[in-house]
Amino acid sequence: MSESANVHRSIQRQLLRSLLLGFVGLGLLFGVAFYAYIHRLLTREFDEVLVERARAIASMVELEADGKRYEFPDESLPEFHGGPNAQFFLIRRPDDSEFARSRSFKKGQSLAPPPEAMTRKPLYYNVTLPDGRGGRAVAMWFSPLVEKMTSRGIEPLYDPKEPEMKLILARDRRPLDRALMLVALGLIACEALMGSATVWLLRYQLRESLQPLNDVAKLAASVDATSLHQRFPVETMPRELQPICQRLNDLLARIAKAVESQKRFNADAAHELRTPVAEVRALAEVALRWPEDADATRKAFEEIVSVTEHMERLSSVLLQLSGGDGRVSTREEPVDLSKVLTQAIDRRKDMIAAKRIALNVDVPPTKMVTSDATLLTAIVENLVGNAITYTPPGGSIVCTTKDGNSFQIMNGPTNLSPQDLSTMSEPFWRKDASRTGGKLGLGLALTRAYLSTLHGSLELNLDASSGLAATVALHANDTA
Amino acid sequence: MRVLVIEDSDRLRQSVEVALRKSGYAVDASASGDEGFWKADSGVYDVIVLDLMLPGMSGIDLLARLRERKHKTAVLILTARDTVDDRVAGLDAGADDYLVKPFAIDELIARVRALIRRANDVRESRLAFGDLAINTSARTVERGGKNVDVSPREYMLLEFFAMHAGECLSRSQIEAAIYDAEAEPMSNVVDAAVYALRKKIDLPGAPSLIQTRRGMGYTFATPEAVESHE
Numbered sequence: 241m242s243e244s245a246n247v248h249r250s251i252q253r254q255l256l257r258s259l260l261l262g263f264v265g266l267g268l269l270f271g272v273a274f275y276a277y278i279h280r281l282l283t284r285e286f287d288e289v290l291v292e293r294a295r296a297i298a299s300m301v302e303l304e305a306d307g308k309r310y311e312f313p314d315e316s317l318p319e320f321h322g323g324p325n326a327q328f329f330l331i332r333r334p335d336d337s338e339f340a341r342s343r344s345f346k347k348g349q350s351l352a353p354p355p356e357a358m359t360r361k362p363l364y365y366n367v368t369l370p371d372g373r374g375g376r377a378v379a380m381w382f383s384p385l386v387e388k389m390t391s392r393g394i395e396p397l398y399d400p401k402e403p404e405m406k407l408i409l410a411r412d413r414r415p416l417d418r419a420l421m422l423v424a425l426g427l428i429a430c431e432a433l434m435g436s437a438t439v440w441l442l443r444y445q446l447r448e449s450l451q452p453l454n455d456v457a458k459l460a461a462s463v464d465a466t467s468l469h470q471r472f473p474v475e476t477m478p479r480e481l482q483p484i485c486q487r488l489n490d491l492l493a494r495i496a497k498a499v500e501s502q503k504r505f506n507a508d509a510a511h512e513l514r515t516p517v518a519e520v521r522a523l524a525e526v527a528l529r530w531p532e533d534a535d536a537t538r539k540a541f542e543e544i545v546s547v548t549e550h551m552e553r554l555s556s557v558l559l560q561l562s563g564g565d566g567r568v569s570t571r572e573e574p575v576d577l578s579k580v581l582t583q584a585i586d587r588r589k590d591m592i593a594a595k596r597i598a599l600n601v602d603v604p605p606t607k608m609v610t611s612d613a614t615l616l617t618a619i620v621e622n623l624v625g626n627a628i629t630y631t632p633p634g635g636s637i638v639c640t641t642k643d644g645n646s647f648q649i650m651n652g653p654t655n656l657s658p659q660d661l662s663t664m665s666e667p668f669w670r671k672d673a674s675r676t677g678g679k680l681g682l683g684l685a686l687t688r689a690y691l692s693t694l695h696g697s698l699e700l701n702l703d704a705s706s707g708l709a710a711t712v713a714l715h716a717n718d719t720a
Numbered sequence: 721m722r723v724l725v726i727e728d729s730d731r732l733r734q735s736v737e738v739a740l741r742k743s744g745y746a747v748d749a750s751a752s753g754d755e756g757f758w759k760a761d762s763g764v765y766d767v768i769v770l771d772l773m774l775p776g777m778s779g780i781d782l783l784a785r786l787r788e789r790k791h792k793t794a795v796l797i798l799t800a801r802d803t804v805d806d807r808v809a810g811l812d813a814g815a816d817d818y819l820v821k822p823f824a825i826d827e828l829i830a831r832v833r834a835l836i837r838r839a840n841d842v843r844e845s846r847l848a849f850g851d852l853a854i855n856t857s858a859r860t861v862e863r864g865g866k867n868v869d870v871s872p873r874e875y876m877l878l879e880f881f882a883m884h885a886g887e888c889l890s891r892s893q894i895e896a897a898i899y900d901a902e903a904e905p906m907s908n909v910v911d912a913a914v915y916a917l918r919k920k921i922d923l924p925g926a927p928s929l930i931q932t933r934r935g936m937g938y939t940f941a942t943p944e945a946v947e948s949h950e
Contacts, residue, residue, distance in 0.1 A: 514800035515729055518821035522735035525825040530742050543731050 251453070252446050256439075263438045264431075271427045278423045286416045287364045290378045294362070294409040297329055298382035301340070301405070302396045305387050312340060319411075320344050327411040328370060334403040345370060351410055354379040358406070367410050374417070377410035452481050460488065468496035508668045509558055512681075516547045516554075523547070557682045560689070577607040577647060580617050581639055584624040591628050598636040609645045611714050615690045622683045623710050627651035630708070645696075645714040652707015661702050721836050721880060722746040722764055722897050726756030726782070727771040727798065732821075736769060736798075739825045740832065744859055744872045744879075746900035753777030760786055764896040765793050767835045769828070772799040772810065780813045787814040794835035798823070833857060840883035847882045849929060849941045850948075852921055854882050863921060873898060874917050881930065881940035890937040914938060923948075 303310050319327045326344035330351050333339045345351070349370035354363045354377075362380035369375040381404040385396035456472060463470055471492065472485035527540040581603055585592070592599055609616070627637050631651045638650040656664070668681040684698075691698050696714040703709065723745045727733040733749050740747045748765070750756035753774035760768050760782070768786075772779035783795055794817075797810045802820040810818050816838070817831050833856060837845070845857040853862045859875055861868040870878065876898045881889070891910045898913070914930055922928045926948040931939045 511800050514821045515732070518800070518823065519729055519731040519735070521822045522732050522739070522825055526735045526739050526742075529739065529825065536738070540735075547731065 252450050255446055256442055259442050260435075260439060263442075264435050267431050267434055271431050275420075275424055275427055279420055282416060282419055282423075283364075286376065286413070287378065290364070290376060290409060290411060291362050291380065293411075294329070294378050294380055294407055295382070297409060298380070298407050299385070301331065301382075301384045303384050303386045303402070305389075305394075310340065310384070325412065326369075326371065327409070328375075329407060329409045332406045332408075334405065336406075339405060351377065351408055354408075366413065369410055369412065373412050374414065375410045376413035376416065377408055379406060379408045381405070382407055449478075452477055456481060456485065456488070463492065465499065468492055468499060512554060512668055513551065516551045519547045520544050554682075557686060560686060571612055572610055573613060574608045575611050575613045575616055577609045577616070577620075577641065578603045578605060580613075580620050581624070581647070584617075584620045585639075587621075588624065588628050592637075595628070595631065595633045595635070597628065597631050597634070600636065600638045602638065602640045603647070604641065607641050607647075609714055611645070611694055611696075615694055616714075619687050619690050619712060622687045623649050623712070626683055627708075627710070630654060630656070635707070642711070646712060648709055648711045650706060650709040652703075652705075654702070654707040656702060656708055658702055661700055661708075664700070721766045721876060721883075722748070722900060723767045723769065723832060724756070724759055724765045725749040725769045726751075726753070726760070726774065726779070727769070728752065728774050729771075732771075735825070736828065739829060740769075741900075743829050744876050745832070746876065746898055746903075748901050751775075753779065753782050757782045757785060760791065760793065761789065763791055763793065766839060766897070767794045767796060767832050769796050769798055769832070770815070772797060772801060772806075780809065783810075783813045783815060792839075794839045796828075796831055796835060798828070830857075836883070842883060847885075849882070849885065850946045851923075852929065854878060861921065863923075868920050870917070870920055873913065874920065877913050877917055878921065881938070885941040886939065886943075888933050888936050888939045894937070 301310055301312055319325060320329065320342035322344040327342070328345045328351060329342045330345065331339040331341070351370060352365075352367045355365055356363070358379060358381065360381065362378050364376065364378050367375050367377045383398055383400070383402060383404050386399045386402050387394050388397045388399070390397070456477075459470070459472055471489050474482050474485045474489065477485050523540040523543050527537045531537055581601065585599065585601065624637075624639075627649050628651075631637055632653065632655070635651065635653055639647065640650075641647045664684055668685075688698055691712065691714075694714060696712060699711045699713070701709045701711070721744075723740050725733055725736050725740070725747060727736065727749070728751050730751065733751060737747050737749045748759060750759055753776040755776075756768075756770070756774070757777055759765075770779045770783060774782070777785075779797065779799070783797075786793065786795070795815045796817045796819060797815045798819050798821065799806070799810070800821045807818050816835055819828060819831060833845075837843070837856065842856075845855060847854040847856065851864045854860075855862075856879060859879075861870050861875065861878060877894065880894065880897045894910045894914075899909075918928050918930055922930075927945050929941055929945050931942055931945060933939055
């Protein structure tokens with residue numbers, strides 16, 4: 241599931257999404273906080289104005305000495321008379337009976353009482369005004385002035401003993417709402433503007449930053465078998481991409497090398513096939529052109545059969561080589577190396593005798609190694625065969641096992657040059673440049689291919705006095 | 721006309737040898753570079769068919785040494801290497817022609833024939849001396865429009881004469897040209913062959929196209945002899 245989710249993952253989109261979420265989220269948070277702060281500030285200011293007015297009204301209430309009548313000069317305050325912008329007040333006695341109300345406040349209309357119990361502090365709350373508009377109200381206790389007889393005559397005075405009255409003042413809250421609305425709208429506009437600017441900026445920046453990645457992708461897409469010499473620029477790349485480009489370059493170099501060696505191998509193989517094909521064609525054409533000589537014609541056919549046998553051998557070895565890069569299934573088991581070596585030598589006893597080769601096999605009677613019997617036999621057969629072929633008459637061959645899983649076949653004297661040593665493992669190498677004598681020149685290449693399957697190694701050393709030493713180490717990976 | 725084949729593949733060498741011999745050439749063959757050079761150095765060959773990858777001396781070295789020793793023998797390189805560089809290297813080393821393996825036997829023979837014509841400065845495959853005409857590609861001889869039946873050896877002799885018309889050719893030159901190393905010609909074999917050829921190509925009563933030069937050999941198609949055959 242995670243794989244399918246990964247299919248369309250885009251770094252650009254992912255970065256854009258998370259960065260945008262972060263920026264817009266932060267912006268929103270800031271906007272909301274700012275709005276809340278402004279809301280509180282404006283409401284408090286509005287409420288202060290409201291309470292000041294309430295106090296002013298309260299200060300205008302004067303009880304006459306009998307306590308029943310009062311003076312309230314609200315004629316001078318037209319907003320309490322009614323009309324579209326009317327304000328309202330209501331004064332209640334301590335026993336909650338109505339004491340007075342503004343002229344704008346018609347009989348039968350009511351004003352919602354404070355939603356909670358009143359303390360000494362003024363209480364602010366939202367109400368619906370008697371004419372239906374949304375309003376803001378303040379409810380507060382106040383001590384009315386009482387007319388008293390003093391030495392200077394009748395004076396309005398505070399009487400702490402006089403019970404406090406309750407004043408509710410309500411007015412239209414739409415100016416506050418409008419101001420808050422404006423602030424909110426401004427914030428939203430700001431947020432939207434900043435959001436889109438951020439999107440544009442992020443996209444631009446991401447595109448610019450990720451451009452090298454696209455360049456790499458484009459270049460990678462343009463590389464094919466004919467343009468393996470191309471390299472990714474490393475120096476001009478951002479630091480994060482430099483190791484990737486370096487690895488890609490290394491990979492390209494390795495592929496180019498493999499393709500080059502494959503091409504050379506193919507060319508060599510085709511070249512190898514030319515001589516036998518030429519032989520078959522010449523034999524067949526001569527036999528067709530001059531068919532009178534029955535003996536010669538029969539001989540030509542025999543020769544053709546033998547050439548095709550050689551070609552068969554060549555093609556099967558070529559097949560083995562093309563499939564021998566670690567893909568052959570092997571079976572690891574204990575193998576008696578001494579037995580494999582002595583059998584390979586026994587099979588060539590006649591040749592050894594004919595060339596008067598001095599043979600020295602210094603291998604313990606039973607030398608067990610862990611390997612694939614078939615491949616190990618092929619390797620030993622190849623090396624022993626080569627040693628006998630390339631040892632001149634009267635020469636010597638020494639087989640020794642070294643410690644662990646390795647053995648050495650040394651033959652000498654030899655007419656090989658150090659230059660031969662570097663090229664002799666290549667396919668189709670023979671000491672003699674000519675292509676006759678039935679040898680395919682693929683023995684060492686095959687041995688190396690087999691050994692790579694077995695994770696072993698072959699080392700060739702040339703010594704002027706002792707000759708050529710081929711050392712095979714099996715399981716190089718185990719000892720490492 | 722005598723051809724030397726230097727090729728290390730036994731089968732190929734034998735096939736080419738048979739094909740050239742059946743086509744009327746005297747053929748010698750060699751399987752190694754050293755032996756091939758030794759034979760080529762004798763200078764009796766009209767064409768050398770040379771493989772490049774040889775045991776011992778390589779084909780290119782052999783060719784370079786031949787040219788160094790001022791041999792002008794035409795050399796046809798026969799090789800499995802077919803890149804432009806290989807061809808250039810072969811031709812630059814002094815080869816006259818280049819044939820890539822595998823090849824058609826007929827093409828090889830035609831190229832050998834062309835090389836022989838070129839070496840003798842003959843442009844056409846038809847050579848005429850009075851009423852005698854030799855077709856070198858069909859290897860036929862006509863006199864006065866009528867086919868003359870000649871044996872391969874007689875044809876070889878006639879062609880050798882025709883290629884060297886007007887030159888005085890010694891008996892040993894003629895012998896080297898028409899007999900390869902395998903044949904063991906007797907001492908008077910050239911005289912006998914010339915006698916047999918004269919009987920087939922000369923007009924009765926007219927002077928022979930092949931004039932005997934006492935103590936020197938033979939000259940073919942002197943102007944007087946040609947005139948008498950018109």
